[in-house]
Amino acid sequence: MTVSQSTVAARATKPGHIKAVRAVQSVLLHILAIGLGVIFIAPFVWMVSTSLKDVEQLYTQAPKLIPNPMRFENYAEAWNSLPFLRYTLNTSFITVSCIVLEVISCGFVAFGFARMNFKLRDFWFGVLLASMMLPGSVKMIPMYVIWRNLGMLDTYVPLILPAAFGSAFYIFLLRQFLLGIPRELDDAARIDGCGYLQIWWHIMMPLTRTALITVAVFTFMGAWNDFFGPLIYLTSDAKKTLALGLRIFQGQYGSEDHLLMAASVIVLLPCLMVFMAAQRYFIKGIALSGLKG
């Protein structure tokens, strides 16, 4: 009797005990999450903080998080020390062109793979998947030679035109997304007299908006931050991009870290804004892509 009573008592107390453990665990998890969050954000905060300091605060005094006085002039100084306006326009042109071409071409090809029946479709899709595994470094040198033979060095063509042919990963991502859209929509549209092009443009493209935004955001980040592409292909100063500009800046003003940080903030800011504007779409887009391994 007593044994069973005590086990009953133990059972009765167990939930309270577990609750306490759970609460402690939860607090520890939050501390860990916040600690990591601070570390992940620190580079950005440090970047802005440094960009507002003067030389004396940078190297002689003990470093402070909030600079006093704040030198907003650093930004103007950094901006005017190189043709950053020119670089921004060049980079924007390349980036926007890449986004438009990439979104349309990847959407187009993905529609073919997801919705059309044609000979060797599965074979070509296998080739597409396999091509993602090919190391790209082998292509770098021959591509340079090819563009050089075509007389395309020091133009934006080598940086933009490849986007018109889609990229395997984005095509794969969009195809997975399209497979989740009911076939009845296609059939209904066919009955209403839509051709394949109309189904693609008027029905599938709007329905895959989330995934297309994902592609657009990643293309933006890739093109905006592309360093080696412009470094290989662009030689004249007037055609250079922000990433190259930052590198030149580092070479010329390398010892003035406050100005370098101000310039870096300028280059990074559009990326941050795009990230913030689109993050709720593209985290979902990636998670939905069926990248389960």
Place this chain on the structure above:
Amino acid sequence: MLKLKLPGSRLERIENIWGYIFIFPWLFGFFALTLYPMLFSIRISLSNWNILGRPRYIGFDNFIDLFYDERVRTALYNTIYMAALNIPLCTAMALGLALLVNSNLKCVSIFRTVYYLPSVVSGISLMMVWTWILDPSKNGLANMFLGLFGLGPLSWLKSEAWSKPSLVLMQMFLVGGGMVVFLAALKNVPVQLYESAEIDGASAWTKFTKITLPMISPTMFFQVTMGIIGYFQNYAANFIMTGGGPADSSLVLGLLIWRQAFEWYRMGSAAALSWILFGIIMIFTIIQLIGSRRWVYYEAAQGGDES
């Protein structure tokens, strides 16, 4: 596949043609921007060419020269060293973050965004910041952090011993993409498995090692494979932050290929080295593929039908 087909029906032929019209951009790109350059690269790798004159066919001399090149050995050592550090650490970090944002956190979407942010916006500007954070002086943020524990200051990127770990340290903060992929995998683990384990009185650690890890092992395999392929070729941080230095301590194969091609104009040698790198990546991928049979768990119902 048992669908009754009228051979060569008109509609089928039209759909066939349209199918190829739709995939044409990729198909053209595959031949013109992937296959042809790769074949062309073989030809370049077998010749002596400074890009200005005509390439001169020299057989496998480039490969033989590279085999005896001291620099190639240094770069190979550094590449494997950095990959051996980067891939386990970054995979663990990505999985850890995914577990964290998969748990019952308040404001979980904010944490997810914060951990994801650096990986998305990463580029030369973030590398500039990290170079400044890893400044060897006492005013570098990393050294200030070590100072809190009475350690340091370290020379980080400026020291031969620390240049490689320093770069990997930065790369550990760029694992947001992996985190999101792991998170998707964690969400796919059936809750019933955890519930029945709890009834059996399994500890959190047991649940993690006996349920979570086997269930997400295909994702882990995918991440590690893509990590090997991507990271062995990666040299952006080495180029921008250390330039391969000091004393070639962070010179990796990708960077050496770049130098051969665009600084020394030894196109043949550079192309040959890129094929050697290709071969090394293949070897490690195959090792990983064979090893994976021991640790990757595919659900019987799916019959290994993972893509």
